[in-house]
Amino acid sequence: MVDMSNLSEIDIDLEEEMAWIQAGATLGHLYYEIAKKSRVHAFPGGICYTTGSGGLISGGGLGSLMRKFGLAADNVIDAHVMDAKGRILDRKSMGEDFFWAIRGGGGSSFGIILAWKLKLVHVPEKVSVFRVHRMLGENTINLLQQWEHTAYLLPRGVQFRHRFLQEPVINCTERPCLKKECHEVPWIGSVLFLYNKRVDESLEVLLDNSVPVYKLLQGTSDFVKTPIPEKGWKMIQRLLLEEERPMIILDPLGGRIDEFSETELPFPHRKGNLYNIQHLVNWDDNSESVSSKKIKWMRKFYREMEPFVANSPRTAYINYRDLDFGTNQEDYSYSKAKMWGEKYFKRFERALVLERSPPYIVKKQFGFQRGRSLASFTMQLPRKVKFMDFRRCTPGVGAGGIIGGGGLGPLTKFGLAGDECCRCSRDEC
Numbered sequence: 001m002v003d004m005s006n007l008s009e010i011d012i013d014l015e016e017e018m019a020w021i022q023a024g025a026t027l028g029h030l031y032y033e034i035a036k037k038s039r040v041h042a043f044p045g046g047i048c049y050t051t052g053s054g055g056l057i058s059g060g061g062l063g064s065l066m067r068k069f070g071l072a073a074d075n076v077i078d079a080h081v082m083d084a085k086g087r088i089l090d091r092k093s094m095g096e097d098f099f100w101a102i103r104g105g106g107g108s109s110f111g112i113i114l115a116w117k118l119k120l121v122h123v124p125e126k127v128s129v130f131r132v133h134r135m136l137g138e139n140t141i142n143l144l145q146q147w148e149h150t151a152y153l154l155p156r157g158v159q160f161r162h163r164f165l166q167e168p169v170i171n172c173t174e175r176p177c178l179k180k181e182c183h184e185v186p187w188i189g190s191v192l193f194l195y196n197k198r199v200d201e202s203l204e205v206l207l208d209n210s211v212p213v214y215k216l217l218q219g220t221s222d223f224v225k226t227p228i229p230e231k232g233w234k235m236i237q238r239l240l241l242e243e244e245r246p247m248i249i250l251d252p253l254g255g256r257i258d259e260f261s262e263t264e265l266p267f268p269h270r271k272g273n274l275y276n277i278q279h280l281v282n283w284d285d286n287s288e289s290v291s292s293k294k295i296k297w298m299r300k301f302y303r304e305m306e307p308f309v310a311n312s313p314r315t316a317y318i319n320y321r322d323l324d325f326g327t328n329q330e331d332y333s334y335s336k337a338k339m340w341g342e343k344y345f346k347r348f349e350r351a352l353v354l355e356r357s358p359p360y361i362v363k364k365q366f367g368f369q370r371g372r373s374l375a376s377f378t379m380q381l382p383r384k385v386k387f388m389d390f391r392r393c394t395p396g397v398g399a400g401g402i403i404g405g406g407g408l409g410p411l412t413k414f415g416l417a418g419d420e421c422c423r424c425s426r427d428e429c
């Protein structure tokens with residue numbers, strides 16, 4: 001475990017319209033520094049600004065500006081990373097494959113991100129933010145269906161996020177509940193608003209990274225490719241009413257997100273995905289009985305959602321990690337890792353392998369670990385990397401075996417994976 005919190009310097013360069021941000025800084029800190037210098041610049045990071053930039057950006061980073069400017073990871077220009085040998089690499093010295101991997105593949109798989117160089121984006125001096133409350137049952141399903149059909153198609157400057165809570169967040173006495181809030185504010189006011197602060201709250205609040213969120217939380221996620229039919233929404237409504245403090249958050253995609261191909265970065269959930277859906281339940285009582293009841297409910301919810309969400313594979317967002325998809329085991333195996341690998345990365349087969357690593361090192365010392373693809377070996381043995389297509393190999397066989405057995409892949413013009421290892425063993429290792 002490395003404590004990154006003291007690595008929190010931020011250097012904004014408005015002339016170049018970019019920022020260097022050390023990876024221990026939170027998004028709130030970044031937004032604060034930008035807002036202090038400019039009313040017309042922003043960074044398309046996450047909504048919950050108490051999260052760290054290290055984890056959020058390296059997993060992609062969904063936020064309120066993503067339909068206009070893409071994910072946080074889409075706006076990374078350079079990075080400083082420390083590898084296992086203590087070397088500090090930048091984009092040039094780490095190489096484009098390594099740089100590709102840290103922008104959506106999950107940072108901890110590849111090394112320690114020390115700092116990001118980020119592209120700042122232009123925002124208008126004033127943006128509008130609004131919140132409309134609706135009580136469940138007041139034609140909610142119809143509204144949600146209309147939202148599903150349109151939210152991903154709206155102009156890019158519009159991000160229409162939906163939160164579905166069991167408990168009212170306002171005291172709504174009118175029937176139907178039509179309480180609305182609408183503000184015209186600088187971009188930073190929208191950041192505060194979206195995290196349930198007042199739009200005119202002091203900016204210093206952005207520096208408080210100890211904001212309590214939830215005591216205990218179980219969550220998972222899905223991407224949705226076709227609008228959920230009425231019977232799906234009825235099922236969701238029924239299950240949400242069954243449990244205390246459940247929540248779903250719907251984040252529309254489309255716009256700029258779709259302009260990146262599925263493989264341009266490790267985050268593959270691009271064109272064809274309408275929105276991301278986060279399923280959550282939170283509670284305070286840490287007793288075994290309450291916790292297992294909540295977890296059981298969450299698993300049931302996830303099971304029942306299956307017919308209505310993206311499938312083959314059923315996908316998920318790596319930053320909303322779900323341990324039910326698999327965890328590190330002693331016998332790191334490709335077939336086990338594939339379970340979560342496909343969910344997060346879709347084409348998990350197209351992992352990175354070291355071009356020149358003796359197979360026994362790959363297999364014995366590193367193997368697959370949860371949250372790590374073969375690309376992670378670039379970290380321990382940082383040499384040139386290349387793609388290899390694992391669909392051509394026997395499922396369940398680790399990298400060591402694959403490379404040891406030859407290793408056919410789409411880049412066979414460079415020879416087999418094993419060819420490279422042999423060369424390495426003979427000449428250098």
Ligand SMILES: Cc1cc2nc3c(=O)[nH]c(=O)nc-3n(C[C@H](O)[C@H](O)[C@H](O)COP(=O)(O)OP(=O)(O)OC[C@H]3O[C@@H](n4cnc5c(N)ncnc54)[C@H](O)[C@@H]3O)c2cc1C
Pocket residue numbers: 004023024045046047048050051052053054055056057058059060061062063106107108109111112113114213319320371
């Ligand atoms: C309250 C809350 C709100 C959220 N809101 C959003 C949101 O709006 N949008 C969104 O996309 N996601 C959101 N998330 C998910 C968030 O992106 C992930 O939890 C993310 O992992 C947070 O990163 P962190 O650095 O704070 O977390 P950590 O728990 O510190 O790290 C998470 C993972 O990233 C790795 N990591 C962290 N820093 C580094 C580094 N410097 N180098 C290498 N690896 C590193 C860690 O090893 C770990 O595997 C939210 C999460 C929470 C809890």
